[in-house]
Amino acid sequence: MMERRARPLLAAVMLGMILLGASACSFEADADASSAGAGSWTVLTYSIADTDLEPYMMVDVDEMGQVGSSENLSIVALVDRAADYSSDPVLGLDDWAGGKLLEINEGSATELEDLGDVNTGDPAVLADFITRGIEEYPADNYALIISDHGASWPGVGGDESSDYDSLSLAEIDTALASGLDVAGVDKLDLLGFDACLMATYEVASTLAPRADLLLASQELEPGHGWDYTALDTASNPVNGATLGSALLAGFAAQATDEGNESEITLSLVDLARMPAVDDALATFSGALIDRGAAVAPVVGVSLAGTLGFGRSPDPFEDTHMTDLGILAGEIGVEALDVSDAADDLVRSINDAVLDKVDGLSTLGATGLSIYFPPQEEYFSADYLSLDPTGGWSDFLSSYYGAGAGIPATDQARFTAAEGEVSFADDGLYISAPFASAENLAEASIRYGLVEADGSITFLGQEEATFSTDGTGLAEGYFDLTTMTISDDEDTVTAYLQLDTDEGAGVTTISVPMAYYAPDDVDGETYQDVLLTITTDAETQDVLTETYYAFNADLGTYGELTADPAGIIVPEVLNVLADGAEEWLATSDYGLYADLPYLQYDFVRLAPGTELYIELGVIDYGGNTSTVSATVTVP
Template identity: 55%
Template sequence: MRTRPLALITALGLVTALAACSASPEDPAADASGSWTILTYSIADTNLEEYMMTDLEEIGDVGTQKGLNLVALVDRAADYTDEGVLGLDDWVGAKVLEIGQNSATVLDDKGDVNTGDPAVLADFVSYGIQNYPADHYALVVSDHGASWPGVGDDESSDGDSLTLAELGEGISDGLAAAGLAKLDLLGFDACLMATYEVASSLAPYADRMVASQELEPGHGWDYRAFDAVADDGSATVDELASSIIDGFEAQAKDEGDDAEITLAEIDLTQMGAVDAALKAFTDVLVDNAAGIGPTVGRSLAQTLGFGQSPDPDQDSFMTDLSIFTSQVGVDLLFAADAADDLTRAINDAVLDRVDGQATKGATGLSIYFPPSEPYFDEAYRELPNSGGWIDFLNTYYGKGGEIAQGPVIDQNATVEFGDDGVTITGFFDPDTAANLASAFIRYGTVEDDGSVTFLGEEDAFLGDDGSASGTYDLTHLSLSDGYDTMDAYLSLYGDYDTGIFTADVPLSYYSPDDAYGGDLLLSAVVDSATGDTISTTYYIYNEKTGTYGEFSPKPDWIIVPQVLSVMPDGTEQWYLTSDVGLYADVDSLVYDFPALASGTRLYLQLVVTDFGGNRASVAATVTVP
């Protein structure tokens, strides 16, 4: 389990500022101005269609005008909304539009196309550049994002998406056909795309990239930000990027979902330096492989993560690269110089960024790092290894596999009730304690058949004395629609310094006639000091892309909380808490944290994991006083 504390970005007393920095004076893109053509590749043949029609209306608020051309390929779905947009009636399939002032002109009716085909992207890029010549060009790709696996989910084409290789192919071929060397700006209005892998792979095709490390709210960007380059032709690419970031933040605040936002502008011309610095850093770690495992594991467990889920099969395993690097540099003196160089290179590449209360300190670029090899996706090996990251992961997982003895914990746990709830403490064999990387507790009620219905999990702490401990406050989450009330599973993680925590709640979604609609994740950001819920967002899991996207449940549909059941033989299974469920009118749902009733038989389990993924646990059954 990974936590989300705000990490210390300091190495050997050298503080590397992670605030936005300005482009270097040698960078020609920083000073260039003139006319613009902005191309939007809108993959709206998904459950985001309604949001993306609103995006088109925002583009229409700006509209094509002197010095600014706004062109979009819009592939619409058959199922999600039948509303027209910009004066056009609803349609199914793809159309290329010139977007005017609150209007649109159809340039090409393409019918049913596969937006996951790089040739379709290439054709749109070349068409837009050749037919709308300008001094500067931007391409924005909008849909579900999945970090290094790519972007898009064309539902009428069997959920086909654009991999990183296909994105590069589509953009490169389109630029070549139009006779253009590269774009000024490449944007992803999509989840999880601000990653090292994306930026490094696509650096040859654009000077700048704007993308998010975390899941994006469904409304995505505020496209009225394009107005920044519409005035007198004096705006630069960095001013356009900053306008997009500022507009995104302002709209998220207006919508009340700014607590978990991230968005950053990346100078792709600096990615060569980031590649080299990452290679030097990973080389140092690989060369000193024998001693890095426990420190790397603990650093990963303490680093801000993105696209997280209580179910590891649905976790993106993306971690903030600069925070992770800095923490390793603090604890491994032989890696301090290389860590500082990499942190500085990332800082130079990230020109502007925004974060939220639950993503405080996000530095602009994340990287794929599953905590142990069983969670590693072999498809990742198909990516370029320019920064040596795959070599490092191979070494790290190899050392984890060499651990001769997994954690050993004394089965006589100490349990104490106090003002904060109940605390369970366990002690480890000192010969295995050195390899420990993380700890968490989970808690549940004991059923008559001896099974345990787990109600939640949260962070525990590894002590310096060979102990680990975790505290549970003896409350549990319940959801009510005014008719029925049901228990729900709560995965809680956050920053103990700021008191801002994220609560993830797994749900299932059904139509009124009981047709399965998918797995949902309710993500709520909570201020532990005040008890206030800062934001609540619903995400739906896409099995094809392997990631979540924001979702608006239909009020007459049904959501059913999931809880984890563990049988006496140790078999674990997620199951639905009810055959009835709750109405998915999310604005009317009531969240409560009632205390467990006195006399409840409570099962507490303290789990520790070493950097090789080996686990040990100690448990106790107590009665709530």
């Protein structure tokens, strides 16, 4: 799962780039929310900057210095810097490696202590920081903001000089409980995660006893993260809801300035209302378990169509986080006997989420996501150690059991040996009849080039459709164009996954890539990278683009920090004649990783190209059936 932020790269594509404003849903914060009353503030920022996000996080510290501590506001920061990613001074302090405890003043910082090579993945370090910050800077209200890579329920961080040690959700909970207890404070007034993917049911429910309010993102965050100049709001007496909404609005405004407003989320959650969400989710989970296999097909279709976060073409690198409110609502519409429980869950989420923002590619995000891998093979057993999960883990077990029990006669199955293909409308159509739509969850097409050895080099995957009216027909369309990326010297072909949201009018393009640092000879600094591009579905103009690096140790993403002299190479999926699959570099050479200057284009396949196209359907149990055809492009 990934990480924190990513600065969008404004490369030209197709017809050129037109930036559109984010579609923001903002709700007035509830004046009766369980945040503390207006008064003085101490804001503690825990910056895990001993990672590749260091350059962005130093900008954050500088933004804090544009506000600085004042009569009503104390800003205290623990900043752990890396040795290699940035050498810039910050607030009058020369570059350093290791941790420093700082009091942030206007335009400067006072070093309170040099902590040396501190491990920010140690919960004792976080607990001590909380205690010391509260005891030495007493105030009416306390906020804690933890900043770095975020991985949803697995936690945050990844201190590179401490063997990438991160803070698990349980460790965060322990650190908060310990730090607050020693300081003699019951709860934080505001807990924030300036990190990817942390606005989840699991995080909010687990940490509800530790804070009044939670501010976090469901989606991957762009590299710039939050705008900390919004802390100026606390220079005057305000409550937690007001400060949280100010930080949310500042983040949205900065995303617009940076050109990545289409892909953002941020939500302010009243944690006092999480017990109601717990109860509603437990009831909903129980209702789904009671229905078992009867409701599982509805769940599968709903999951396939629900907004997800931290998505990847490689299911083993997908975060499998899905919007809980949207999912419950869709299930409730189709399965009427669980609709009351679904409605109660949706209402409880809406009540808990006081304020939020979304973008065109995250349109309709309700503020809390939940873990839901579509098949058991992608499920992490670590999830079972979470407490509480509102009965969700029990439901997942039941759902996977139902999927494994689908009789062979009722599994996804085409009734034709080959797909029927035709060329029309400047593209290629493929269709085939299937046995039954009862258990189907989704359909898709993949297409690629036929190699001399009989293997297929796949160049893309897109959504297809399957009928539910009894006609039993699945259909897909390919416009015969492939994506290329160029650095003005070389041009290579890229694999892409296309997902179109017709309601929002946007298409999300996901491109797997690999990055090599300039001094990398043997692939030692190889990083899996995911390029995410949001385009206007009609004009194909680029709205936003972000390069995310996948951290296999943490199972999360974070914005790629690339040296322009490094090499970045798109990857394609190669399927051998025996069915074995592997991701391969698209060529023997790569592109210079000067990311803002890479250019994208969609090129029509040349006449005479031998093309393989495959149409697939999959049921909620993960059973797949495919038909294919090999054609020559006219």
